[in-house]
Amino acid sequence: MFKEFDLSNLENSKELLEKFLDENRKKIDELLRIENKTYKNFVLPFQEIGESINDFLTPIFHIDSVKNSEITTKVYEECIPVISKYETEISQNENIYSALVDIQSKEKSTLNNIQNKVLENEIRDFKLSGCHLENDKKKRLEEISLRLSELSHKFSQNLLNATNAFEMIIDNFEDVKEIPASDLELAKFEEDGVTKYKFTLQMPSYLAYITYGTSREKREEIYKAYCTRAPENGKIIEELLALKDEKVKILGFDCYAQYSLATKMASKEEDVIKFLEELGHKAKNKAKEELEEIKQIAVKDGITDFKSFDMSYYSEKLKMAQYDFDEEYFRPYFEQQSVLDGFFDFLHQMFNVKFTKANTPAWDEKVKVYDLSEDGKIIARIYIDLEARKDKRGGAWMNNWHSHYKTSNGEIKLPTAYIVCNFPQSTKETPSLLRHSDVVTLFHEMGHALHHLLSKIEEPFVSGISGVAWDTVEFPSQFLEYFSYDKDVLKLFAKHYITKEVLDDESIDKIIKAKNFQSSLATLRQVEFALFDFKLYQTLYKSEEEIQDLLDSIRNEFAVMIPPKYNKFQNGFSHIFSGGYAAGYYSYKWAEVLSADAFYMFIDSGNIFNKELGIKYKNTILSQGGSYDMDKLFFNFAQREPSVDSLLKIDGIIS
Numbered sequence: 001m002f003k004e005f006d007l008s009n010l011e012n013s014k015e016l017l018e019k020f021l022d023e024n025r026k027k028i029d030e031l032l033r034i035e036n037k038t039y040k041n042f043v044l045p046f047q048e049i050g051e052s053i054n055d056f057l058t059p060i061f062h063i064d065s066v067k068n069s070e071i072t073t074k075v076y077e078e079c080i081p082v083i084s085k086y087e088t089e090i091s092q093n094e095n096i097y098s099a100l101v102d103i104q105s106k107e108k109s110t111l112n113n114i115q116n117k118v119l120e121n122e123i124r125d126f127k128l129s130g131c132h133l134e135n136d137k138k139k140r141l142e143e144i145s146l147r148l149s150e151l152s153h154k155f156s157q158n159l160l161n162a163t164n165a166f167e168m169i170i171d172n173f174e175d176v177k178e179i180p181a182s183d184l185e186l187a188k189f190e191e192d193g194v195t196k197y198k199f200t201l202q203m204p205s206y207l208a209y210i211t212y213g214t215s216r217e218k219r220e221e222i223y224k225a226y227c228t229r230a231p232e233n234g235k236i237i238e239e240l241l242a243l244k245d246e247k248v249k250i251l252g253f254d255c256y257a258q259y260s261l262a263t264k265m266a267s268k269e270e271d272v273i274k275f276l277e278e279l280g281h282k283a284k285n286k287a288k289e290e291l292e293e294i295k296q297i298a299v300k301d302g303i304t305d306f307k308s309f310d311m312s313y314y315s316e317k318l319k320m321a322q323y324d325f326d327e328e329y330f331r332p333y334f335e336q337q338s339v340l341d342g343f344f345d346f347l348h349q350m351f352n353v354k355f356t357k358a359n360t361p362a363w364d365e366k367v368k369v370y371d372l373s374e375d376g377k378i379i380a381r382i383y384i385d386l387e388a389r390k391d392k393r394g395g396a397w398m399n400n401w402h403s404h405y406k407t408s409n410g411e412i413k414l415p416t417a418y419i420v421c422n423f424p425q426s427t428k429e430t431p432s433l434l435r436h437s438d439v440v441t442l443f444h445e446m447g448h449a450l451h452h453l454l455s456k457i458e459e460p461f462v463s464g465i466s467g468v469a470w471d472t473v474e475f476p477s478q479f480l481e482y483f484s485y486d487k488d489v490l491k492l493f494a495k496h497y498i499t500k501e502v503l504d505d506e507s508i509d510k511i512i513k514a515k516n517f518q519s520s521l522a523t524l525r526q527v528e529f530a531l532f533d534f535k536l537y538q539t540l541y542k543s544e545e546e547i548q549d550l551l552d553s554i555r556n557e558f559a560v561m562i563p564p565k566y567n568k569f570q571n572g573f574s575h576i577f578s579g580g581y582a583a584g585y586y587s588y589k590w591a592e593v594l595s596a597d598a599f600y601m602f603i604d605s606g607n608i609f610n611k612e613l614g615i616k617y618k619n620t621i622l623s624q625g626g627s628y629d630m631d632k633l634f635f636n637f638a639q640r641e642p643s644v645d646s647l648l649k650i651d652g653i654i655s
Contacts, residue, residue, distance in 0.1 A: 001414060020056055021086045058400075067389075067391050114457060117627055121467055137250050148244070153578065158236070168218065181328075185430065202390065204424045210312045224309075233570075257534055265471050272590075275644075283523040287523070294311065297317050323514045331434060333507075338495050340368070380415045382417050382418070385419065386432065421441055451622055457627045469630060528555060529585055593646065
């Protein structure tokens with residue numbers, strides 16, 4: 001039913017991949033030899049070939065992110081040129097393109113909407129890959145694609161290496177006295193009979209010190225190390241930008257941002273800029289007030305020259321003062337397995353989806369695997385890897401492995417996905433205890449996973465998250481996040497890991513009230529990142545200095561706290577330089593309009609556990625994957641257009 005995760009032959013991946021792709025080439029040649037090509041005899045098997053590549057490659061690339069080693073990096077770097085050459089070759093094959101265009105013209109009226117969507121997407125993507133160009137331009141596009149893949153991986157690897165290279169050793173307890181006991185326990189070690197504490201740039205460790213570290217000097221040390229990581233990425237960014245600009249100019253676009261929007265819900269560059277600037281301007285005044293509140297707390301400690309490395313520390317103190325909210329207090333109530341069990345209970349109540357532990361191999365002993373079922377029938381599988389490790393890339397993400405689809409011989413294939421996070425580690429003495437912010441992250445990534453796993457679409461190229469416009473792909477993840485602040489949902493899993501006592505109403509109210517703490521500052525931060533990303537791809541910025549000037553100009557207009565000169569945030573902006581968000585980071589806020597509006601429907605219904613509405617959401621949004629544009633699916637669900645005011649209200653920016 002499901003393919004097992006098995007990389008026992010990892011070192012031979014390149015040879016196996018080459019052989020596998022040669023077999024696919026033969027299959028495609030056979031398809032092209034069909035005289036009377038139809039959707040059934042050409043497009044369906046062509047999609048299956050594409051899906052088989054995802055099946056083969058995903059674990060190889062995935063392992064480099066979650067169990068990074070010299071071997072995984074070597075294998076990744078060996079496979080990149082092989083797959084890049086193949087993908088370019090296929091995407092620029094005029095015979096495939098002509099066949100698709102011919103099938104569309106002959107069969108459009110007899111195909112269903114979903115089949116027509118597959119053809120529309122494929123024909124568009126073939127044009128975007130330059131299949132209609134002369135051979136010399138195709139050759140150059142192939143060279144660019146390969147180099148972009150290499151640079152993107154190098155960017156990510158540099159960041160991981162720099163993250164792992166830094167250690168801050170503290171032997172004075174006064175400098176760590178405010179750090180929560182569970183974090184301190186993870187940092188503690190003995191050397192020559194002396195108790196010392198080690199902090200790294202791994203996210204749980206970095207957050208522990210930057211948020212609770214008593215020594216201002218040490219806070220700056222770890223902050224500076226974090227925001228000056230991988231300076232060599234500056235030159236990589238220059239080359240990435242030049243190559244992307246060259247690529248889209250060959251394809252006939254004015255800039256990379258214009259090219260990016262060809263596959264998104266937003267249609268015009270000015271719409272994106274206007275949307276972001278409107279959000280930024282509406283949030284700025286409140287953000288100034290929020291910053292002033294933090295500074296007032298710092299003044300009580302005699303700090304009159306407030307700096308960026310003071311933000312997290314004094315924000316936490318302000319949160320305590322305003323809401324009596326201490327993330328650390330809640331952690332014993334958010335033991336990892338308890339959170340998962342309660343979360344699964346909630347998802348069963350809302351969407352009629354049951355999670356059952358599966359006994360199957362994964363890449364690490366702490367990875368948990370579950371089968372999903374509806375009414376007793378297994379429909380999907382998920383791998384959940386939650387704890388931070390030194391060999392794991394930072395951040396949190398969902399990765400799709402298999403899609404739900406129907407094969408050309410009528411067999412239904414079931415989907416699989418991975419969720420990866422970097423939560424506090426468990427030890428022999430203590431289980432993994434999450435912050436509420438970790439719980440929010442888990443809900444977010446599960447939203448992505450369910451969007452993929454609950455698909456009922458039978459065409460693999462538009463099933464699950466495949467074919468979903470990038471600026472709406474965050475809608476289901478952000479929508480699910482909102483439920484992690486609901487009292488009834490929290491009570492399903494917020495249980496003390498020792499006493500089993502459920503978190504009381506007063507404490508849960510603190511979490512809910514603190515939800516919009518500094519929401520305007522957070523909005524401005526996202527606007528800053530999104531504008532930097534989008535504007536970066538509207539004009540060719542040729543040097544690190546020009547790139548910095550652009551970032552500075554955006555900060556001067558929108559940021560209320562200007563970071564120090566040494567802060568080179570861009571060198572670690574992996575979303576846009578080694579992820580899929582180039583000229584698309586605005587998607588987070590764009591999709592949030594949909595997610596906030598959808599969540600308001602549950603609030604307005606008077607019942608967060610509105611199963612009827614939950615099933616409607618599952619059937620009209622999640623199960624439809626990328627088979628229709630999201631604006632149409634949203635209208636089918638809500639019976640109206642989305643409103644930006646829902647987002648501003650839910651964030652507490654307007655009332």
